[in-house]
Amino acid sequence: MEKNRFLHIEHEVKSLSPSYESWRDLVQGKEIVLDMGCGHGDFLIEKTEQYPECFFVGIEISRKRTAKTSHRLFKRGRQNYAVIHGDGEWVLKTFFPSKSVSEIHINFPDPWLRKRHWKNRLLRPSFVLQVIRVLKVGGRVFFVSDVEEYARYAVEVFRQFQWLHSVYPQGVVQNLYERFPTLFYQKMSPLRPINYVCFEKREQSPLEKV
Numbered sequence: 463m464e465k466n467r468f469l470h471i472e473h474e475v476k477s478l479s480p481s482y483e484s485w486r487d488l489v490q491g492k493e494i495v496l497d498m499g500c501g502h503g504d505f506l507i508e509k510t511e512q513y514p515e516c517f518f519v520g521i522e523i524s525r526k527r528t529a530k531t532s533h534r535l536f537k538r539g540r541q542n543y544a545v546i547h548g549d550g551e552w553v554l555k556t557f558f559p560s561k562s563v564s565e566i567h568i569n570f571p572d573p574w575l576r577k578r579h580w581k582n583r584l585l586r587p588s589f590v591l592q593v594i595r596v597l598k599v600g601g602r603v604f605f606v607s608d609v610e611e612y613a614r615y616a617v618e619v620f621r622q623f624q625w626l627h628s629v630y631p632q633g634v635v636q637n638l639y640e641r642f643p644t645l646f647y648q649k650m651s652p653l654r655p656i657n658y659v660c661f662e663k664r665e666q667s668p669l670e671k672v
C-alpha cells in the first residue's frame with residue numbers, strides 16, 4: 463500500500479467538499495451509480511458503456527486495484543466515471559451528500575467467513591446507515607455473493623432499517639442472471655450458486671439531516 467501511495471490515477475477524486483454543487487459540476491446532471499469494492503473494474507467497463515446517461519464511481523480499498531480500474535476505463539476513453547481510493551463506509555461518509563446516489567452495487571464483497579471476523583465485513587449496520595443517507599428515495603442497493611450465508615446476513619442487516627424494502631419477496635434470489643460482468647462472478651459461478659439481494663429506499667429517513 464505504502465509504495466503505491468503516490469501512484470498517479472486518472473479520474474481520481476481525492477477530496478471534494480461534500481456539497482451538491484461540487485458533485486453537480488463533476489457529474490453534469492447524470493444519475494450517480496457506485497461500485498463498492500470495484501476490484502479490477504470489469505463491472506464498470508461494461509456499465510459505463512451500457513449506460514452513458516449515468517455517472518459511475520468505483521470505490522476500492524486497494525490503491526493498486528483503484529489504479530488498475532481507472533487505467534482500464536481511461537484506455538477505453540470513458541468519460542462518465544471517477545474512482546475513489548478508501549474504505550467504503552469512510553468514502554460514503556466523506557464524499558457523498560445525502561440523497562445524491564441512485565444505485566449502490568456491492569459485488570462479491572470479501573465474506574470473512576469466521577464469525578469472529580464478521581466485524582471486518584463491509585456490510586455492517588454503520589455502513590448501511592450511510593447507504594440509506596446517500597441514496598435518493600427510490601434508489602437501490604444491490605448485493606451479490608457466492609456465499610449464501612453472507613447474502614442471508616445482508617438481508618437480515620438491511621431488514622433492520624425501516625426505510626429499506628426488499629425488491630425480492632424471498633430476500634435472496636439464486637442464479638438470477640446467466641452472466642454477470644465481474645471477475646469474481648467468472649471465478650465463482652462454475653463452483654456454486656450466486657446469490658442476489660436488492661433493497662429499495664422507499665421513504666426519506668431522518669439520517670438525511672445529518
Ligand SMILES: C[S@@+](CC[C@H](N)C(=O)[O-])C[C@H]1O[C@@H](n2cnc3c(N)ncnc32)[C@H](O)[C@@H]1O
Binds near residue numbers: 524571572645646647
Ligand atoms: C472479492 S473482491 C470482488 C471484486 C469485484 N467486485 C468483483 O466482483 O470481481 C472484493 C474487493 O473489495 C475490496 N474491498 C474490501 N474491503 C473493502 C472496503 N472496506 N472498502 C472498499 N473496498 C473494499 C477488495 O480490495 C477487493 O477488490
